[in-house]
Amino acid sequence: MNFFEYYLKEEIATGLVILIVVLLRIMVTKAVKRYSRSHTGIEKRTNLVIKYIHLLISILAVISLIVIWGVQKNDILITLSSIATVVGVAMFAQWSILSNITSGIILFFSFPFKIGDIIKVHDKDFPFEGEIIDINAFHTDLITKDGELMVYPNNLLLQKGISIVKPKFEDKEFTD
Known part of the structure; x- marks a missing residue:
């Protein structure tokens, strides 16, 4: 055999x-x-x-x-x-790495914000506002009004209060 x-x-x-x-x-x-x-x-x-x-x-x-x-x-x-x-x-x-990966997956499936949104992070020590240009596994890239590139950890985006700032509407003529 x-x-x-x-x-x-x-x-x-x-x-x-x-x-x-x-x-x-x-x-x-x-x-x-x-x-x-x-x-x-x-x-x-x-x-x-x-x-x-x-x-x-x-x-x-x-x-x-x-x-x-x-x-x-x-x-x-x-x-x-x-x-x-x-x-x-x-x-x-390396708990912070695991926390950021898990947060990245949660952000993917829950979609609280997306690339192109302008968000305001309500951090007591360091509040800021910026436009999301990319969301990676570990961090989110944002650009502030001053053009500064910020790399913000995903786990902090889930822990801090976030407001999505709507862009101002342009006055357009309404047609029916």
């Missing part, structure tokens, strides 16, 4: 997992892009969220393959707990 005959069940299950991963990635990509187009078409943020979701799908696929190929559940739990401990300690040291 050769390798391919002996592990036929595992090979079929691996093929199914790969097929499911490919289909999930395609469906998630289409769903996120459709959501983005229906709210606003910000391609940079859309691609970033798609990358995060693809990473999660890939991690779940690797865990599935480990289970399919017969790695003992106790070994998996020990390995995952060790990885979680190392990542937890590293992220505790």
Whole structure:
């Protein structure tokens, strides 16, 4: 009996997992892009969220393959707990990075403001007003009236009070 005959069940299950991963990635990509187009078409943020979701799908696929190929559940739990401990300690040291990434995802899906909006940040120590020119994973780029470029962390945008300043309406002749 050769390798391919002996592990036929595992090979079929691996093929199914790969097929499911490919289909999930395609469906998630289409769903996120459709959501983005229906709210606003910000391609940079859309691609970033798609990358995060693809990473999660890939991690779940690797865990599935480990289970399919017969790695003992106790070994998996020990390995995952060790990885979680190392990542937890590293992220505790870098909590602000994780906070900004999470805030960037929340800003993507909730769309409280978009590129081109003029916002006023109600910070007790440093209030300011600026136009949003880009929203990244970690920070938002704003330009003030004086032309100063401000890089503001996403987690602070969720923590501080924000007002969206509407541009003044131009007087236009009304036609029916």
